Amino acid sequence: MPKGIPLTNEDRELRRSEIAHAAADLIFEKGFTETSVNQIAKAAGIGKSTLYDFFSNKDEIILYLMEKFLIEVTSRAKAIIAGEGSVIERLRRVMQMHLEFLLRNKAFILKLTLETQRLSIENQKIYQVKRYAYQDLLIELIEQGIADGSFRQIDSGMLMKTLLAAMSPVVYTSRPVGTPQEMLDKTLNLILEGAKTSDS
């Protein structure tokens, strides 16, 4: 990149993306804490303080990656929800997509999800906005299901939280009781149909 000429916004965004993806590769391999800023800079082919020209600190790289993940997942969920099928069919497909996304990015999403807890309040709020956008999509779908009689009169926010929370063991369990696909199906069946028998 020539010196003296200010970068365009597009160039700047491209550089941020390149740096963040170099970071993602290292984080995938060895974890966030174990990955140094120096290593990220080297992997991105830049000097360490150049990295600080593009990210204000190490944590901002986490934020950047998680935002991209949420934007991607939210975008795909929107497409599914806009499609055909009953509420329950579409909900299953969204959770399926979510599972596939998590499985494909398994190692670093876990690590980054943990690290987002350590972000500053300010940065957590930025991330929260995107997370809420995804959550709200699911809530809207659930509320459609309540309205059309597919679902009981339940708290849509609570169902959304339970569904998303239940993804974690499906992806990360150290004691799998089947393939991730099988575990997803069992989990969804459990939450949709309930554990209790009708007469108890």
Place this chain on the structure above:
Amino acid sequence: MPKGIPLTNEDRELRRSEIAHAAADLIFEKGFTETSVNQIAKAAGIGKSTLYDFFSNKDEIILYLMEKFLIEVTSRAKAIIAGEGSVIERLRRVMQMHLEFLLRNKAFILKLTLETQRLSIENQKIYQVKRYAYQDLLIELIEQGIADGSFRQIDSGMLMKTLLAAMSPVVYTSRPVGTPQEMLDKTLNLILEGAKTSDS
């Protein structure tokens, strides 16, 4: 503590407990990564390398605290499960106890749960043994419920994972839809009775 005389195992365990609890207080306050070994040592009233006589590294303090937490939760769960009531009543009480425990130790359990993901494989296995013991208690209770007709023919391991995973948003959500108690009740009702209406 007199020098030249080896510590008894009890003394040693007491020292470890004191150090770990000094650490827990700081971790509660500012997070694990932000708490230095020097700060922990000072809070425990010892020199930094004394701390290394009792814990092989910083991560082992996490392991120690999480093991204690799991031992406590497992012990209380055993007492509840050995008590009276239907499987479902006892399951509700166990989850209630679990919630209260999490709420009481909210800030540091989240931080430590995150940090246990970073432990060495060796240390994770130590922690896993205790976690599996707790999980197995829940699985046994659920299997009793399947046998006595309280529960449908479901995967007990999957129900256990879903229940434990569902505790996270109840405790840590940034978008509560009621008190933790109300959210717990809604979550348990949801999982026990299911989201779907009977005719869909």
Place this chain on the structure above:
DNA sequence: TTGTTAACCGACCAACGGTCGCTACCAGTT
């Protein structure tokens, strides 16, 4: 009194995240 042992601990080490101030390049002006 001396030698041994173990608890205790701060100086030291290498590495970290982040900053400072320097270099090189570019465009515009004189």
Place this chain on the structure above:
DNA sequence: AACTGGTAGCGACCGTTGGTCGGTTAACAA
């Protein structure tokens, strides 16, 4: 052609970290 102002880029430096090393102190047995 030379000068000036502005920007991209970056390694030396800073203070702090986790963890180690080797010395000090105190208790005990001979």
